[in-house]
Amino acid sequence: MRRVAIVGAGAAGLAAAWDLAKAGYAVTIYEAAERVGGLAGGFRDEGWAWWLEKFYHHWFESDKAILELMTELGLRDQVIFPRPKTSMWSHGRPYLFDNPRAMLLFPHLPLLPKLRFGLVGLYLRLSKNWQALEGYTADEWLQRAMGKRAYRDLWRPMLIGKFGALYDQVTMAWFWARIHTRTVRLGTYIGGFQAFLDAFAEKLCQRGVQIALNTPIQAVQHGSDGVEVIAQGARAHYDALISTASPMLTLKLIPQLEAATAYAQKMRALRHMGAVVVIFALRHQLLTDGTYWLNLPASSPDKAQSEFPFVALCEHTNFVSRAYFNGDHLIYCGEYVQPDHAYLRMPEAELADVFMSALKTFNPRFTPEWIRKRWVFRTPYAQPIPFVNHSQNIPPLQTPLKGIFMANMSQVYPWDRGTNYAVMLGREVAALLQKTV
16 A cells, blocks of 8 residues: 655645545654644633634635535535625724625715726636736725725725735736635534544545654655655655645755755745734623624734724624524734744733733723733744736646655645635645546
């Protein structure tokens, strides 16, 4: 039986393992963390019935890959699609901004820019030709298509929030993908994403997949007869290996890739943003209008000059009932930062205080005494940055080293990172491996 090692037990690694196990491969997944899930993983506080994602996650009704997998696993009936409220902060208050009527009623934009804004959104929803857009930046294309006023007031702040000073270099194809697949109903799993990931892992184990948790890999050595994995001082031989780790971590684990100069250069050229999330368990509701997702405008490419210290405020318990969380009102404060940003190094208590200082803006009644508990989660690798003509910059799934494959968030382009496209990528790399190993 051919043996395959997979680096990482996130959604991509689990999906690849599922298809390979079904095809008769002996699969071992190596995961450095104590649980499966990667960036989609969660935690559970005392008294909670559900898991909470460390980094906010949800699905769209258009997420075909994950829903098809759920059906295969016999778990589709555990997915629910509530219709939460998405708003935008403008002129000191939240405005509903998740349907055409709400956009037309938005009072801070004249009618003509509103109409252009709506028509551009409709075009992006209907068009399937993203390739025609990737030669333009979102900044230049959107200004030309919808006009400077609508772009300046609505989309530019969101691009700055996501990509900081690089906002005007991001390809329009990425923006197309964000609009093209979006739905107003958002999905989650009964019990939380971690409940799904644990159930998925159990299904894999039933098929004979070995999942080695708390097992970071020290090195991977490629040879003419296969691949050797060194983890916790032990060596194991495989016919093939899939790395779902970040490009730079993959290079570190497999230094022989450096000899494949062109491929290694592509890996090193990939850029990404980090993510910082502070979660507050509150004793009272913060967003009393019922908003789940509140987009906050980033007013300056220098994030230190923006009005808010984070770009997204998400009241999770306006999406799913707080009864599952022992009555807590759960707030995510999320920010994207460059990998060397101070937020990624700042002491947790200091970072939480910085984010907490903004909460009174959204509810004047808020006081620090509302906070029962808080958690801080950070990662330097969260959001790939796709530049113009990015399809030409992506390393292939098959590396130049025979039997070694790479599948990570940087390769789902033009789609955005998330578990749906991680599953799609994992299944794609598994299919490619079966053709060659």
